[in-house]
Structures are given as C-alpha cells and as structure tokens.
Amino acid sequence: MAGTFDRHRRLRSSAAMRNLVRENHVRVEDLIYPLFVVEGTNIKEEIPSMPGVYHFSLDRLKEEMEEIAALGIQSVLMFGVPEHKDYCGSEAYNDEAITQRAIRQIKADHPEMIVIADTCLCQYTDHGHCGVLQEGQVDNDETLKLLAAAAVSQAKAGADIIAPSNMMDGFVAAIRQGLDEAGFAHIPIMSYAVKYASSFYGPFREAAHSTPQSGDRKTYQMDPANAREGLREAASDVAEGADFLMVKPGLAFMDMVLRLRENFNLPLVVYNVSAEYSMVKAAAANGWIDEERIVMETLVGFKRAGADLIITYHAKDVAKWLRGE
Ligand SMILES: [Zn+2]
Numbered sequence: 001m002a003g004t005f006d007r008h009r010r011l012r013s014s015a016a017m018r019n020l021v022r023e024n025h026v027r028v029e030d031l032i033y034p035l036f037v038v039e040g041t042n043i044k045e046e047i048p049s050m051p052g053v054y055h056f057s058l059d060r061l062k063e064e065m066e067e068i069a070a071l072g073i074q075s076v077l078m079f080g081v082p083e084h085k086d087y088c089g090s091e092a093y094n095d096e097a098i099t100q101r102a103i104r105q106i107k108a109d110h111p112e113m114i115v116i117a118d119t120c121l122c123q124y125t126d127h128g129h130c131g132v133l134q135e136g137q138v139d140n141d142e143t144l145k146l147l148a149a150a151a152v153s154q155a156k157a158g159a160d161i162i163a164p165s166n167m168m169d170g171f172v173a174a175i176r177q178g179l180d181e182a183g184f185a186h187i188p189i190m191s192y193a194v195k196y197a198s199s200f201y202g203p204f205r206e207a208a209h210s211t212p213q214s215g216d217r218k219t220y221q222m223d224p225a226n227a228r229e230g231l232r233e234a235a236s237d238v239a240e241g242a243d244f245l246m247v248k249p250g251l252a253f254m255d256m257v258l259r260l261r262e263n264f265n266l267p268l269v270v271y272n273v274s275a276e277y278s279m280v281k282a283a284a285a286n287g288w289i290d291e292e293r294i295v296m297e298t299l300v301g302f303k304r305a306g307a308d309l310i311i312t313y314h315a316k317d318v319a320k321w322l323r324g325e
Contacts (some may be wrong), residue, residue: 024303026296027308028322032269033115033315037061037102039083049124049203050274051281052257055081056302058098058105061167065106065113071319075114077311078102079161081123081209089124093149100157101297116190116256117159119151119175120166130166138220140168147171148178155184161244165192167220172240188243190269194230194256197221198279200249204274230256231263238264245310249273251298254305261306270302272312280314292321 004076009041011021036047043057044064056064068076079280082091091097108116121143131143143166151162162179164171174193179187180315197218206209222229234245244266248271249255257270276298284291295314302310312318 006213009283014258023256024300025316026070026299026303028319029074030303030309031042031071031073031108031318032077032309032310032311033313034077034079034313035064035102036079036081037098038081039098045244047203047207049205049278050307051278051285053277056104061102061105062109062216065110068316069110069113072314072323073129073319074112074287075116075309076106077116077118078106078159079118085126086322089121089252090117090148092121092124093146093153095153095155095156103154103157103159105207106260110120114160115158115161116161116243117151117154117157119147119164121146121150122166122212128210129215131219136214137261138168140170140220143168144170144174145208148174151175152182152184154188156204159187161188161190162210163192163246165195165248167192167195167217167222167253169236169306170240172237172242176184181302189241190244191237191242192248193234193237193245194253194260195221195225195246195248196253198224198249198273200253200273200275202275205277211230224252227255227259231285234260234264235269237264244269246271246311247277247307250302251276252309254301257302257305266307268306268309269309270305270307272302272310272314273300274313277313296321 012018023298037053038057041059044060045055047053066302081097084091095179103115106113109125120130122128131138133180164175172189175189244267245260247253250270250272280294283289299310
C-alpha cells in the first residue's frame with residue numbers, strides 16, 4: 001500500500017506540529033476597531049442590534065480609548081454621528097463638528113493610535129444619502145467637492161488615514177487633490193474600493209442613523225451579483241492614488257478579497273460588517289455556537305483570502321482571546 005496515497009495527516013499529528021505548519025495568523029495589529037461618537041455628555045449607550053457596541057459622547061470615549069489602547073489595538077475607525085443634519089451634510093466638513101473633535105481628542109490622549117476617518121456624507125445629510133441630491137438623484141461631481149472638504153477637515157483635526165466610503169466616481173482623485181493642495185500630501189487614502197449595496201449593513205445604519213429617507217444606494221454601491229465590476233472599481237481607485245483597498249462586506253464577498261489580492265499589491269482591508277457581527281452575537285447568546293472559535297475562524301478566513309487588515313466589531317474580544325484571556 002505504501003506510496004499509493006499521500007499522508008497529509010503527518011503534519012496534523014499534534015498541536016505543536018499544527019502550530020509549526022500554520023499558514024495564516026491573526027495579530028492584534030491587524031485589527032481596526034470602529035467607534036461611534038455622538039454629541040452630548042455622559043453618554044455610553046449600547047446599540048440594541050449590536051450587543052457590546054456603544055455610542056459614546058466625548059467624555060465617555062476617554063475610558064473606551066484607554067481600554068482599547070491597553071488591549072494593544074492600534075487602529076480605530078471613526079464615525080461621528082452629529083445632532084444637526086442638513087441637505088448638504090455641513091457637519092462633515094465643519095472643523096468643530098463631532099467627528100473632528102473626537103479625532104483631536106484621541107490624538108491628544110493617544111498620539112501613537114492610528115485614527116482612520118470614515119469620509120462620507122450619509123451620517124450628516126438629512127436625506128441619508130452619501131452625496132448631495134439634485135432632483136432626487138445623487139449629484140456625483142458636486143458631491144466630490146464636499147467629500148474633499150470633509151477629508152481636509154478630518155486631516156486638519158489629526159486623522160492619520162482618510163477612508164472614503166461613499167462610492168462616488170472619482171472620489172479618490174478628488175480627495176487626493178484636496179489633501180495635496182491643503183498640505184496633506186503625506187496622508188494616505190484607504191479606499192472603500194469594492195463596496196456592495198448589501199443587506200449586511202442593517203445594524204450599522206441603526207448605529208449611524210444613516211438609513212436613506214428615500215430610495216436606496218444601488219445607483220452608487222455595487223450590485224452583490226458582480227465580481228468583474230469590482231476589479232474595475234479597484235483599478236480606478238489605484239489609478240487615482242489609493243494607498244489601501246477595501247472590500248465590504250466580508251463573508252459573502254470573500255472571493256473579492258482573493259481577486260483583489262491576486263490583482264493588486266496595495267495593503268488590502270476587509271470590513272467584517274455589522275450584520276456579520278450581530279448574527280454571531282445572537283447565535284452565541286442562544287448557546288448555538290462557540291463565539292470565540294467562530295470569530296477566530298472567520299478572521300483567519302479573511303487572512304487566508306488575502307486580507308492584511310480587518311475592520312471588526314469583535315476587535316476588543318479578539319485582542320483578549322489572543323492574550324489567552
Ligand atoms: Zn455613506
């Protein structure tokens with residue numbers, strides 16, 4: 001019999017042997033933790049559909065940031081939720097708005113922390129779309145000017161990376177030009193290059209209060225049925241000067257992570273989105289799954305597909321698990 005088949009089990013014979021030949025690892029440095037900041041004081045309010053994820057006012061954000069830093073997480077993704085919303089999303093590019101104040105505060109308290117600023121208009125517009133509307137349609141090129149202004153304002157506040165999520169055509173080029181002209185040529189752009197019009201964002205929209213008041217985002221976010229289109233989107237962003245590429249959401253779009261990995265050499269980010277998190281939390285609360293093992297298997301799956309960095313609401317738990325806590 002010997003020699004007629006392969007003995008794959010030799011390399012799985014013990015925990016030490018498996019550790020020796022393991023191909024992919026999740027490190028705490030790979031994790032980016034999203035934060036939701038609101039106006040007001042003494043607010044730490046759990047988002048009902050996302051157990052363990054909170055809205056923080058700036059005063060309560062301090063304790064959260066202490067915990068994040070102590071866990072060894074070195075990157076956060078900032079979402080500001082303003083009280084005042086208007087037609088053109090003015091708070092997105094107001095230097096004194098909640099997002100900008102939060103960035104300044106974090107950089108003052110934790111200068112070593114990488115603060116990534118989500119750059120979009122949907123949290124700031126009263127209609128909830130990611131751009132300005134003209135006769136009910138999102139006006140792409142008018143929106144670009146506002147996005148560039150928002151990015152410059154965030155960079156001024158101290159953001160280390162600008163992460164535009166709006167899916168307008170030309171957003172990387174417009175933001176790059178705006179940053180360069182304002183003296184921020186050194187600030188990288190993490191483009192949400194391949195972002196789908198997905199149902200997996202449901203809980204997030206509750207968190208960011210950003211559900212569109214009319215219509216949907218299908219004229220700018222991608223059709224979940226399309227893969228080749230994602231390569232065109234990514235190629236445009238690379239040509240326009242993106243420094244990182246992102247795929248969002250993660251689990252149902254793992255093939256896109258692999259396709260981008262095989263086609264581009266930029267650092268690749270995957271967003272493990274809100275519904276992916278909420279479904280795990282709900283199943284774990286019912287005792288149906290082993291939360292830690294499910295989450296670690298998911299994250300190593302992202303790495304195996306080719307992701308370098310993972311934006312995830314599980315980041316704090318993962319940091320603890322990686323330390324054996
Ligand atoms: Zn948006």
